[in-house]
Amino acid sequence: MHVVVNAAESVDGKIATREREQLRISGPEDFARVDRLRASVDAVMVGVETVRSDDPSLTLDDESLVATRTADGKSPHPARVVADSRGRTPPEARVLDDTAETYILTSEATTDEYRRSLEEGDATPIVAGSDRVDLGAAFEALAAHGIESIMVEGGGELIFSLFAADLVDELRVYVGSMIVGGRGAPTLADGDGFVGAFPDLSLESVERLDDGVLLEYDVTDADRGD
Ligand SMILES: NC(=O)C1=CN([C@@H]2O[C@H](COP(=O)(O)OP(=O)(O)OC[C@H]3O[C@@H](n4cnc5c(N)ncnc54)[C@H](O)[C@@H]3O)[C@@H](O)[C@H]2O)C=CC1
Numbered sequence: 031m032h033v034v035v036n037a038a039e040s041v042d043g044k045i046a047t048r049e050r051e052q053l054r055i056s057g058p059e060d061f062a063r064v065d066r067l068r069a070s071v072d073a074v075m076v077g078v079e080t081v082r083s084d085d086p087s088l089t090l091d092d093e094s095l096v097a098t099r100t101a102d103g104k105s106p107h108p109a110r111v112v113a114d115s116r117g118r119t120p121p122e123a124r125v126l127d128d129t130a131e132t133y134i135l136t137s138e139a140t141t142d143e144y145r146r147s148l149e150e151g152d153a154t155p156i157v158a159g160s161d162r163v164d165l166g167a168a169f170e171a172l173a174a175h176g177i178e179s180i181m182v183e184g185g186g187e188l189i190f191s192l193f194a195a196d197l198v199d200e201l202r203v204y205v206g207s208m209i210v211g212g213r214g215a216p217t218l219a220d221g222d223g224f225v226g227a228f229p230d231l232s233l234e235s236v237e238r239l240d241d242g243v244l245l246e247y248d249v250t251d252a253d254r255g256d
């Protein structure tokens with residue numbers, strides 16, 4: 031699985047406010063870039079807290095990208111993937127509509143009944159892990175469904191877990207010209223944090239977009255002692 035993490039943060043590293051409300055950090059040029067990145071992958075993934083706070087669609091906005099995918103014999107939109115260990119995706123969430131295929135990654139902590147309710151709504155549950163989603167095992171299961179590339183949009187808990195499991199190949203960060211503050215506001219990578227050894231990033235490009243900067247990194251080494 032090729033994994034690209036993409037997120038937008040403020041200058042002080044926040045991806046949302048302390049109230050966890052959705053924050054418009056990107057401008058039009060960056061949102062268009064995100065749409066192109068979505069169009070280039072097999073699936074777009076978020077954590078369930080992002081679904082609960084932002085209710086994203088995770089589909090393509092630009093109809094010409096939809097047309098290009100269709101002409102290439104692909105589904106009109108990439109599949110949607112939610113990491114949701116305990117079955118907390120609201121039934122009315124936009125990721126569960128019929129615009130695109132959706133996979134809900136769950137753990138054994140969810141019930142058969144919950145998983146059946148997802149299937150009745152045309153989403154595909156994948157069980158990986160006993161208490162929390164085992165992301166490596168889940169990606170193997172997604173690969174069996176033909177998903178070979180995935181773009182992860184957040185939030186900070188999921189992104190940290192992916193780095194901790196050494197599953198990230200590329201990181202793209204848009205830094206918007208704003209300060210958000212708040213010690214409890216989510217950042218690009220939250221979780222328990224690394225101590226002593228950190229993911230090894232190689233800066234590949236820097237580009238000004240709108241009133242901010244896009245930073246693109248390759249993740250080169252998993253030399254972490256956690
Ligand atoms: N600015 C940006 O680019 C973005 C901002 N956000 C913001 O991020 C916030 C949500 O982020 P978070 O609270 O960090 O939640 P999150 O979206 O990362 O979801 C975390 C949840 O995912 C589930 N999960 C299942 N398996 C997991 C695993 N192995 N590791 C980690 N989580 C796992 C758990 O229920 C966990 O509580 C929202 O406020 C949203 O607005 C979200 C995406 C992009």
Ligand SMILES: Nc1nc(O)c(N)c(N[C@@H]2O[C@H](COP(=O)(O)O)[C@@H](O)[C@H]2O)n1
Pocket residue numbers: 036037038052053054055056060061064076080084085086087088089183184204
């Ligand atoms: N790239 C980017 N820039 C921002 O400023 C953002 N707030 C986000 N948030 C992410 O985009 C999702 C919204 O997706 P839809 O447009 O509804 O499909 C949101 O849930 C975050 O994942 N991203």
